[in-house]
Amino acid sequence: MNNPSKEKVLARIREALRLRAPSPAQIHGRHANAPVAEYTRDFRDAMPPAGSNDAERRAIFEANLDALKGQFVACKTAADARAKLEALCAERGWAKLATHRAPLCEAVVPAEKSPIITDDGYDKNALAAVDAGITECECLVAQTGSVMFSTRACGGRALSVLPPVHIVLAKRSQLVGDLSDAYALIRAKYGENLPDCLGFITGPSRTGDIERILVLGAHGPKELFVFFIEE
Amino acid sequence: MSSPLTRFKAAVADATSNEARRDFIYKALGGYYVSRDKNKNNFRDWQKARECAAQTKYESLNNLAEELEIFSKKIEGRGGHVFFASTPSEAREYILKVARDNGVKKIIKSKCMTSEEIHLNDALEAAGTEVVESDLGEFIQQLRKEPPFHFVFPCMHVKRDEINTLFQENIHSRDTNNPAELTMIAREYLRQKYIDADMGITGANFIVARDGMISVTENEGNSRLSAAMPKIHLVLVGIEKVVPRLEDLALFLPMLATAGAGQPLTGYNTQYAGPRTAENPDGPEQFHVVLLDNNRTQLLADAEHRDALHCMRCGACLNVCPVFKNIGGLSYGTTYQGPIGSLITPHLRGTKNWQHLSYSSSLCGACTQACPVKIDIHDHLLENRRNAATLAPSILWKMIFFGFNFIFAHPKLYALTFKIAKKINPLTKLAGKVPGTLLYGWTGTRKLPEPPKSSFRERFAEHKKQDLSVR
Ligand code: SF4
Numbered sequence: 001m002n003n004p005s006k007e008k009v010l011a012r013i014r015e016a017l018r019l020r021a022p023s024p025a026q027i028h029g030r031h032a033n034a035p036v037a038e039y040t041r042d043f044r045d046a047m048p049p050a051g052s053n054d055a056e057r058r059a060i061f062e063a064n065l066d067a068l069k070g071q072f073v074a075c076k077t078a079a080d081a082r083a084k085l086e087a088l089c090a091e092r093g094w095a096k097l098a099t100h101r102a103p104l105c106e107a108v109v110p111a112e113k114s115p116i117i118t119d120d121g122y123d124k125n126a127l128a129a130v131d132a133g134i135t136e137c138e139c140l141v142a143q144t145g146s147v148m149f150s151t152r153a154c155g156g157r158a159l160s161v162l163p164p165v166h167i168v169l170a171k172r173s174q175l176v177g178d179l180s181d182a183y184a185l186i187r188a189k190y191g192e193n194l195p196d197c198l199g200f201i202t203g204p205s206r207t208g209d210i211e212r213i214l215v216l217g218a219h220g221p222k223e224l225f226v227f228f229i230e231e
Numbered sequence: 232m233s234s235p236l237t238r239f240k241a242a243v244a245d246a247t248s249n250e251a252r253r254d255f256i257y258k259a260l261g262g263y264y265v266s267r268d269k270n271k272n273n274f275r276d277w278q279k280a281r282e283c284a285a286q287t288k289y290e291s292l293n294n295l296a297e298e299l300e301i302f303s304k305k306i307e308g309r310g311g312h313v314f315f316a317s318t319p320s321e322a323r324e325y326i327l328k329v330a331r332d333n334g335v336k337k338i339i340k341s342k343c344m345t346s347e348e349i350h351l352n353d354a355l356e357a358a359g360t361e362v363v364e365s366d367l368g369e370f371i372q373q374l375r376k377e378p379p380f381h382f383v384f385p386c387m388h389v390k391r392d393e394i395n396t397l398f399q400e401n402i403h404s405r406d407t408n409n410p411a412e413l414t415m416i417a418r419e420y421l422r423q424k425y426i427d428a429d430m431g432i433t434g435a436n437f438i439v440a441r442d443g444m445i446s447v448t449e450n451e452g453n454s455r456l457s458a459a460m461p462k463i464h465l466v467l468v469g470i471e472k473v474v475p476r477l478e479d480l481a482l483f484l485p486m487l488a489t490a491g492a493g494q495p496l497t498g499y500n501t502q503y504a505g506p507r508t509a510e511n512p513d514g515p516e517q518f519h520v521v522l523l524d525n526n527r528t529q530l531l532a533d534a535e536h537r538d539a540l541h542c543m544r545c546g547a548c549l550n551v552c553p554v555f556k557n558i559g560g561l562s563y564g565t566t567y568q569g570p571i572g573s574l575i576t577p578h579l580r581g582t583k584n585w586q587h588l589s590y591s592s593s594l595c596g597a598c599t600q601a602c603p604v605k606i607d608i609h610d611h612l613l614e615n616r617r618n619a620a621t622l623a624p625s626i627l628w629k630m631i632f633f634g635f636n637f638i639f640a641h642p643k644l645y646a647l648t649f650k651i652a653k654k655i656n657p658l659t660k661l662a663g664k665v666p667g668t669l670l671y672g673w674t675g676t677r678k679l680p681e682p683p684k685s686s687f688r689e690r691f692a693e694h695k696k697q698d699l700s701v702r
Contacts, residue, residue, distance in 0.1 A: 006303075006315040009470065009524045013296040016532035020293075024285035024605055027538065041290070043283035043482040046276035048495065064495065100512075118512045124426045124460060144485065144496040156512040157459035161452050161499075162425075179481035186477070194442065196309070196508045197458070199501035200484070205452040206498050209368035209384070210410040211391055212259045218367055218414055219421065220452020220499070 050143035050177035057142040057175055058228075064145025068203030069216060070224040077231045078107040081169065084227065085134075086110060094131035098122070100155020102136045104169040108227070109134050118155040124162075133163035133221075139185055140170050140226065141200065143178040147226065150186070150198035157197055166201070166221040171229050235564055236587045242562035243591075252388060253557055259387050260550055266493030267547075273495065274485075284486055285605040288541035291440070291473045292531070298440035298473045299522065305443020309505035311518035315470075319349035322523050326351065326432075326465060327358055329519055333463060335360060335429040339421075341447075341454035342366040343434030344382050344544060345467045345523055348566045351432075363424050365453035367417050374401045380560040382567055383491055383546030388559060421453070431457030431515070435468040436487065436543060438522075442477050443504055445520060448487055450498035458503060464515040466503070470522045471531070471540040477502065483543065490603040491545030530578040536611050539575050541604040548598035548608055554591050563588065570598035570608045574615065582619050589615035646688055653682045 022030075029036030051057035062072050075081035085108055088094070097115035099105045109115055116122050116130060127133075135154040137147045147168050154160045160168075176182055179200070186198065205220030216222055247253070271277050291298060303313040316322035330338070338360055346352070352373075355362045364373040368385035372378065374397050379385035386394075391408040398404040404416045425431075433454050435445035445466050447454045458464045474483060480500070488494040507514030531537055549555045549569030560568035565576045565588070573588035589612050598608040624632075638648050652659070656679075663674030685693075 003314055005317040005321055005524075009315045009317055009522070009528065010296045010299065012524070012528040013299075013470070013531060016528050017293065017295065019532070019534045021289070021534040021537040024282065024289050024538065027607055028605065039282035039286040040279075041283050041286050043280055046274060046279040046283065047482070047485060048270075048273045049275065121512060128422065128426060146496060151508075151511045151514065157455070157507075157514045161455045161459060179484065180478060183477045183481055194444075194504055196504045196506065196511065196514060197501065199446075199499065200496065202496040202498050202500070204498075206450045207367045207414055208450075208492075209366070209371065209386055210389075210394060210413055212262055212384070212387060213410045215411045215414040217418065218451035218453070219365065219418055219425075219456055 044178070044180055047178060048143055050141075050181075052177075054172075054175070057177055058172075061140055061142040061145055061175060064142070065203070065226060066145075068145050068224075070145065070203050070226060073225055073227045075227050075229045078104065078229055081108045081227045081229050082110065085167070088225075089113070089131075092131070096130040097132055097134060098127055098130040098159055098163060099134040100136075100159060102153070102155070104136050104171070104229070105134060105155075108169055118159045124158070127158060128162050130163045132165035132167055133159045134167045134169065135160050137168050137170050137174065138189075138198070139182055140168075140175045140228075141177075141179055141182050142175060144200070144202055146179075146182075146200040146202040147224075148182045148186070148198070149201055150195040152195045160201065161205075161220045164217070164221060165223045165225070166204075167225040167227060168201075169227050169229065171231070175228075235584050238564055239562060239587055239591075242564065243558045246559045246562050247557055252559070255390065256388060256556055256559065259384075260556070263493050263550055267489060267550075268493075270489040270493055270495050274489070280482065280486060281603055281605050283482055284603055285538070285541060287474060287479055287482065288604055289538070291475060292471065292537060292540055295470070295473060295531070298475065299438075299470060302438055302440040302443055302473075305441075306505060306518070306520060309443065309508075309518075311505040311520065313520045313522065316521055316523050316525075319523075319525055322349050322467065322521050322525075323351060323354045325521055326467070327354060329463065329465060329517075330355065330358070330360055330430060333429065333517070335463065337361045337424070337428045338363070338430045338432060339424050339428035339457045339461065340364050340369075340432045341434070341449065341457045342369050342385070343432060343467055344379070344566060345434055345469055346432065347378060348525060349467075349523070351467070363421065363428075365421050365424065365451075365457060366449070367414060367451060367453075370417055370421065371397065374398075378561070378566075380568075381546060381549055382544055382560075383549075388561075425453075425456040425460045428457070428461040430463040430465060431459075431461040432465050432467065433457055435466050435472060435520075437480065437483060438468060438473045439475075439477055439480065439502060440473050441475050442502075444477065444502040446480055446484075446500060446502045448484065448497045448500050450492075450494075452499055455499055455501055458501070458515065459513060462515055463517040463519070464503065464506075465519040465521065467521045467523065469527055470524055471527050472543070486603045487543055487545050490547040490601065526579045530575060533578065535614065536574070536578065538604075538606050539571070539578070539608075539611060541606055542571050542575075542602075543604060544571075545603060547601040547603060551597040551601045553593055553595065553597070558591070570612070571606070574606075574608055574611050577615055577619070582615070582622060586615065586619035586622075589613075589619060646686070649682075649686055656682050 204224040207218035371386040395408040437446040506518040
């Protein structure tokens with residue numbers, strides 16, 4: 001579709017910007033007697049702590065996920081993760097699962113449950129009706145207790161948000177420090193060819209819209225499990 | 232139709248007389264202050280983070296035209312569409328056309344304040360499309376047929392019992408006032424809507440220009456579902472929301488969450504780059520981004536107040552504002568409430584009709600202190616008043632000041648006026664009790680002072696006489 005206003009809006013922007021605005025440092029330092037130094041954009045060391053080694057990062061991640069009411073499940077190996085998933089299915093009486101084609105998923109999700117594999121195409125109503133969606137992830141972020149997801153690493157857009165429970169499978173080596181690390185990882189992995197959708201999942205779905213009282217499971221998953229595989 | 236000022240005064244009188252509701256708002260915000268402070272303290276240097284955020288926004292705006300051009304190219308390169316809308320009607324027409332061309336019958340919407348700005352729902356419904364708001368707060372407000380009370384917490388003024396009644400009447404739910412159960416009722420009701428919708432409409436918190444992405448922040452997952460299930464994903468966003476690269480989000484996402492809702496990070500922060508790619512099993516076939524100007528370029532041209540466009544709509548300034556807490560969000564009559572709304576609305580919709588908002592501030596500066604991107608909000612409100620003072624005054628205003636000037640310049644007339652004023656004071660008092668009169672604006676909340684027994688001139692004359700007699 002043609003867009004007659006595009007050039008008009010861009011021209012207005014250029015015209016508006018002919019007069020330069022004072023910088024934030026100049027605005028906030030306007031009552032100072034001495035000249036002010038411009039603000040930096042180098043924010044990393046101002047942000048919440050992210051741990052400086054593996055053990056610290058793991059402790060921070062666990063504490064953050066716990067505070068978010070996510071569930072951390074430590075697993076020694078993929079086989080251990082599989083046993084723990086089977087136990088969880090038995091305990092909850094889960095019969096229907098959904099997952100995608102990826103090495104960890106194949107190693108952990110029991111094929112007997114004949115899960116929906118989103119890569120093969122799926123029926124939307126069937127996917128909404130499963131008991132849990134199981135995905136890999138791009139990485140885990142200690143600083144915020146987040147799971148970084150992308151359409152490529154998580155079997156598309158719906159699998160990690162439509163089912164009532166989301167189970168993330170991650171290896172210890174996938175744990176990074178802060179959000180900057182996470183984006184650096186995406187950049188290194190995909191370069192210019194970024195996934196069409198990516199982002200951070202931080203705890204289960206939540207809302208405080210009714211009297212600012214926290215309720216989990218507003219529209220997305222009511223529960224979020226992170227299976228942390230040590231090997 | 233009544234003027235924005237008349238409506239504002241009536242709404243404020245109404246809101247401030249409801250003490251129970253005011254208490255409720257104060258209480259609702261109590262938990263926010265605690266968790267905000269906790270998360271702010273978890274930053275190693277919150278003040279420095281604010282400086283970095285302000286600087287990044289400043290540099291982004293300085294390159295705004297170039298950034299938006301790069302953004303468009305990137306999105307189009309991936310098969311998406313970018314539409315620049317100069318006015319609300321251009322934006323509405325484009326969205327209606329996309330809906331028409333694709334035979335869209337049902338739309339699922341997630342929170343998008345920009346769409347409130349252009350009254351999108353009304354236009355879509357008039358065209359026969361079903362539009363359902365999916366954010367819980369927005370859903371409640373849609374059922375209440377009321378605009379959002381707060382642009383981050385849309386229904387923070389509504390009590391659980393009211394929601395219970397609302398749901399029973401509108402979606403035939405069972406009787407419960409338990410927030411968790413009410414949330415689940417809405418969840419079940421909306422589930423099928425995502426699956427059946429032909430189009431999902433979302434807003435965006437950031438335009439990640441050089442990576443050709445938009446970023447959406449939300450807690451509920453409704454926005455992710457709106458962008459995952461329907462065959463069209465349409466984003467409506469203001470042109471100013473630009474940051475250069477994904478890496479900048481590592482700064483802005485935690486700041487937005489902490490300042491806005493007292494969270495370390497909001498539940499879902501998702502970046503979208505276009506329609507589904509071949510290797511993906513799902514996602515929309517079409518991706519549209521509508522970039523709205525609607526007088527933002529006018530504010531951009533005001534170098535003094537340009538930093539008001541740094542705003543990321545976190546809502547922190549509303550949460551701390553003594554005026555907002557007492558008059559509530561609906562009184563403003565604007566899309567954007569609170570201090571930032573009072574600051575930008577005169578720029579976006581005209582000083583003449585909206586200048587009163589610049590005066591609805593105590594200038595205490597709580598907003599400026601709270602703002603994560605360091606906008607000088609309260610100073611700008613003062614400058615708005617200065618701008619308003621340069622406007623041509625009304626005839627009434629001119630007459631009052633002409634009369635004032637004339638009387639004070641003529642001593643005899645002055646003396647006479649005060650003699651008369653004293654005589655008719657009982658009448659004036661009576662008139663001051665009648666709501667709606669010019670005088671009532673002053674006397675409605677103040678006592679008219681009693682006139683002195685004698686004026687200065689009279690006493691001076693009296694003293695002079697006595698002095699003379701003594702001598
Ligand atoms: S002006 Fe600042 S505090 Fe207010 S909503 Fe915008 S970013 Fe937040």
